[in-house]
Amino acid sequence: MLRDVKRPTIHDVAAAAGISRGTVSRVLNGDRYVSPAARIAIERAIAETGYVVNRNARNLVRQRAGSVVMVLSEPNEKIFEDPNYSTTIRTAIRRLGERDLSLVMMIAGDDRDREQVLRYVRGGHADGVLLVSTHAGDPLVDALRSSHLPAVSCGAVIGRESVIPYAACDERGGARQMAEYLVSRGRRKIAMITGPLDTPGGIQRLEGFADVLGRKASKKLIEHGDWTHASGESAMARLLERVPDLDAVFAASDVMASGALHTLRQTGRRVPDDVAVGGFDDSSVALSTHPPLTTIRQPLGDVALETVRLLLALIDGADHLDPVTLPTELIVRDSA
Amino acid sequence: MLRDVKRPTIHDVAAAAGISRGTVSRVLNGDRYVSPAARIAIERAIAETGYVVNRNARNLVRQRAGSVVMVLSEPNEKIFEDPNYSTTIRTAIRRLGERDLSLVMMIAGDDRDREQVLRYVRGGHADGVLLVSTHAGDPLVDALRSSHLPAVSCGAVIGRESVIPYAACDERGGARQMAEYLVSRGRRKIAMITGPLDTPGGIQRLEGFADVLGRKASKKLIEHGDWTHASGESAMARLLERVPDLDAVFAASDVMASGALHTLRQTGRRVPDDVAVGGFDDSSVALSTHPPLTTIRQPLGDVALETVRLLLALIDGADHLDPVTLPTELIVRDSA
DNA sequence: CGGTGGTCTGTGAACGTTCACAGCGTGTTT
DNA sequence: AAACACGCTGTGAACGTTCACAGACCACCG
Numbered sequence: 001m002l003r004d005v006k007r008p009t010i011h012d013v014a015a016a017a018g019i020s021r022g023t024v025s026r027v028l029n030g031d032r033y034v035s036p037a038a039r040i041a042i043e044r045a046i047a048e049t050g051y052v053v054n055r056n057a058r059n060l061v062r063q064r065a066g067s068v069v070m071v072l073s074e075p076n077e078k079i080f081e082d083p084n085y086s087t088t089i090r091t092a093i094r095r096l097g098e099r100d101l102s103l104v105m106m107i108a109g110d111d112r113d114r115e116q117v118l119r120y121v122r123g124g125h126a127d128g129v130l131l132v133s134t135h136a137g138d139p140l141v142d143a144l145r146s147s148h149l150p151a152v153s154c155g156a157v158i159g160r161e162s163v164i165p166y167a168a169c170d171e172r173g174g175a176r177q178m179a180e181y182l183v184s185r186g187r188r189k190i191a192m193i194t195g196p197l198d199t200p201g202g203i204q205r206l207e208g209f210a211d212v213l214g215r216k217a218s219k220k221l222i223e224h225g226d227w228t229h230a231s232g233e234s235a236m237a238r239l240l241e242r243v244p245d246l247d248a249v250f251a252a253s254d255v256m257a258s259g260a261l262h263t264l265r266q267t268g269r270r271v272p273d274d275v276a277v278g279g280f281d282d283s284s285v286a287l288s289t290h291p292p293l294t295t296i297r298q299p300l301g302d303v304a305l306e307t308v309r310l311l312l313a314l315i316d317g318a319d320h321l322d323p324v325t326l327p328t329e330l331i332v333r334d335s336a
Numbered sequence: 337m338l339r340d341v342k343r344p345t346i347h348d349v350a351a352a353a354g355i356s357r358g359t360v361s362r363v364l365n366g367d368r369y370v371s372p373a374a375r376i377a378i379e380r381a382i383a384e385t386g387y388v389v390n391r392n393a394r395n396l397v398r399q400r401a402g403s404v405v406m407v408l409s410e411p412n413e414k415i416f417e418d419p420n421y422s423t424t425i426r427t428a429i430r431r432l433g434e435r436d437l438s439l440v441m442m443i444a445g446d447d448r449d450r451e452q453v454l455r456y457v458r459g460g461h462a463d464g465v466l467l468v469s470t471h472a473g474d475p476l477v478d479a480l481r482s483s484h485l486p487a488v489s490c491g492a493v494i495g496r497e498s499v500i501p502y503a504a505c506d507e508r509g510g511a512r513q514m515a516e517y518l519v520s521r522g523r524r525k526i527a528m529i530t531g532p533l534d535t536p537g538g539i540q541r542l543e544g545f546a547d548v549l550g551r552k553a554s555k556k557l558i559e560h561g562d563w564t565h566a567s568g569e570s571a572m573a574r575l576l577e578r579v580p581d582l583d584a585v586f587a588a589s590d591v592m593a594s595g596a597l598h599t600l601r602q603t604g605r606r607v608p609d610d611v612a613v614g615g616f617d618d619s620s621v622a623l624s625t626h627p628p629l630t631t632i633r634q635p636l637g638d639v640a641l642e643t644v645r646l647l648l649a650l651i652d653g654a655d656h657l658d659p660v661t662l663p664t665e666l667i668v669r670d671s672a
Numbered sequence: 673c674g675g676t677g678g679t680c681t682g683t684g685a686a687c688g689t690t691c692a693c694a695g696c697g698t699g700t701t702t
Numbered sequence: 703a704a705a706c707a708c709g710c711t712g713t714g715a716a717c718g719t720t721c722a723c724a725g726a727c728c729a730c731c732g
């Protein structure tokens with residue numbers, strides 16, 4: 001808050017417009033029942049004085065906190081490797097801003113962090129919680145739930161799908177798209193590198209793959225990574241060791257796909273001639289690999305938008321909300 | 337804010353303890369002049385009632401906003417590729433929390449974003465601004481400055497070092513350490529891949545390199561990247577084309593170093609036998625490359641800590657503050 | 673014993689809003 | 703002409719704190 005200048009209050013605006021503060025408040029909050037004359041006088045006074053509402057006063061009387069906490073629950077360091085966060089955060093800020101809610105950020109990597117988050121939200125300092133990338137079994141979820149604070153998740157929370165409403169892309173359907181595409185291009189021995197199986201992207205992309213491949217999705221053709229480049233490299237190496245003549249691989253993220261690409265080139269395979277590679281996310285790396293990745297685009301902006309919409313509905317008093325699933329899109333480039 | 341339960345107020349605590357709310361407030365704020373008897377009675381009452389102070393009320397009467405805005409100014413998508421943000425955010429949250437300030441997040445990628453940030457802070461909704469990764473010439477800096485709000489930067493703001501106080505690691509000194517190390521290992525043709533020259537890490541790491549190499553830091557041996565893996569790959573390729581027999585390369589970030597590593601292997605060079613590779617950051621990728629990277633560790637936690645300390649000092653009324661520079665550390669692994 | 677100074681406590685006002693209520697015209701219906 | 707509805711406006715109280723002030727009590731000193 002600026003310390004050197006005294007900010008104008010609603011009283012100053014009222015005085016400048018020659019109208020009572022009640023009416024000014026009505027204009028501020030878009031009430032009906034304000035005469036056109038009063039409205040324009042007040043709007044001019046607001047512009048002249050440079051008045052901006054004091055959120056603390058407003059929130060105090062409205063009995064709200066005025067903010068939403070976004071909780072990032074990645075264990076430790078690798079939180080921000082995912083370029084997707086950027087879109088999500090930006091979208092959330094915009095939408096919440098329209099409702100005069102600010103986005104406060106918290107990180108829940110270890111127990112100490114979680115304790116802090118709980119203290120914060122239980123202390124009534126937040127009107128809602130927006131979970132991001134929460135893993136299965138995270139103790140924070142139940143703790144949050146028992147505090148009866150509106151909470152939603154961007155992406156499903158495995159095992160708690162029915163208690164925490166969420167918006168997500170159609171992970172399973174997206175994986176099906178990719179698997180079907182690879183099959184349609186004549187690939188016969190198709191392997192998969194999954195994400196960690198305590199995340200929705202890990203589980204559901206594997207399910208979609210299995211939906212299409214059926215019995216052909218044998219254990220031999222499946223390896224697990226942890227979303228990182230390095231894990232993509234090593235998973236690919238293990239797959240090649242077991243099945244040297246595989247002719248396609250679907251990695252559950254672009255980053256892992258780029259790792260796989262690396263190993264493939266290392267071992268002398270040509271992409272896509274010998275082995276076709278499919279990614280997931282359509283993140284920035286998909287374009288910087290050689291060759292550019294055929295991948296599945298997630299409607300990240302829309303997912304974020306829907307997540308925030310769910311949260312706002314909850315804050316407004318909705319009691320039950322169905323999860324929202326948004327369709328993905330196959331982006332064909334050169335790798336498959 | 338919980339809607340179903342009525343939160344206890346300071347009055348409830350006072351009633352439960354049989355003491356006036358004035359004294360409760362004193363206990364809350366750590367005033368002297370509270371009798372031990374009153375203090376323990378109040379502390380018990382606070383515990384019993386589960387009282388938590390209402391920030392809006394407190395901030396209203398104290399004429400503060402109660403939050404600090406962290407502005408991330410990366411153009412567009414690649415904001416969160418940098419794993420360093422995680423540490424910075426976490427540290428900031430902790431330290432600000434001790435002062436009952438929450439961290440609200442804003443992104444200033446384009447003009448629309450910047451407009452929103454300005455409206456927010458000019459509206460008195462923040463007590464201070466914490467700039468992160470602001471590029472040279474960002475119009476937000478001057479706009480912010482003219483609004484007289486306490487503002488600091490994590491890492492110097494090129495061209496505005498004297499107007500925006502900052503804490504940073506000793507970029508130049510760190511680069512010197514690496515250059516000296518490479519020289520001491522007998523390397524003779526040492527190349528460098530810099531970061532973008534509108535960032536402190538881009539400029540100052542190059543300066544440190546030039547400090548040590550002097551005339552030997554010829555233009556032929558210098559290429560520029562943009563911190564990404566892909567830019568490291570291509571910069572390395574350009575360097576090799578010009579100087580096929582170089583025997584060392586210093587990349588201004590681990591991520592770019594890993595790109596360089598890629599190209600080197602691609603072209604059949606052995607690391608470190610043929611070419612030594614040095615990175616910067618000691619980020620997580622430094623350990624996942626083959627071979628693990630020799631790099632420069634930045635004291636990120638301390639930098640964040642100092643940045644927040646500067647901001648708090650400014651908020652408390654300090655008028656001029658000197659920048660803080662923290663020493664780096666050479667971490668020797670296998671790549672050099 | 674009165675004054676002084678230190679410790680501790682309670683009280684009233686203020687911070688800047690919103691919201692419910694009452695009231696006032698004006699026009700329409702009974 | 704009375705009753706009523708409607709559109710609009712002003713006022714007082716409340717939200718939950720902090721802070722300045724005044725005063726009580728106690729101990730010590732002259």
